[in-house]
Amino acid sequence: MQPSSDRLEQARQDYEHHLRTCRQCVADGAHCPVAKHLRRLYNLARVGR
Numbered sequence: 001m002q003p004s005s006d007r008l009e010q011a012r013q014d015y016e017h018h019l020r021t022c023r024q025c026v027a028d029g030a031h032c033p034v035a036k037h038l039r040r041l042y043n044l045a046r047v048g049r
Helices: 004-023 023-026 033-047
Strands: none
Touching: 004 023, 004 033
């Protein structure tokens, strides 16, 4: 199992990468459902730290 700081960093990177590469997020300027889910995972990792 990864230490919590590694999980937090991975969750942040996944979220930021999605925002840069998702056509819907880039075009609309609004977050798609996947981005919202990744943000929730990031927040959970941050709280569980």
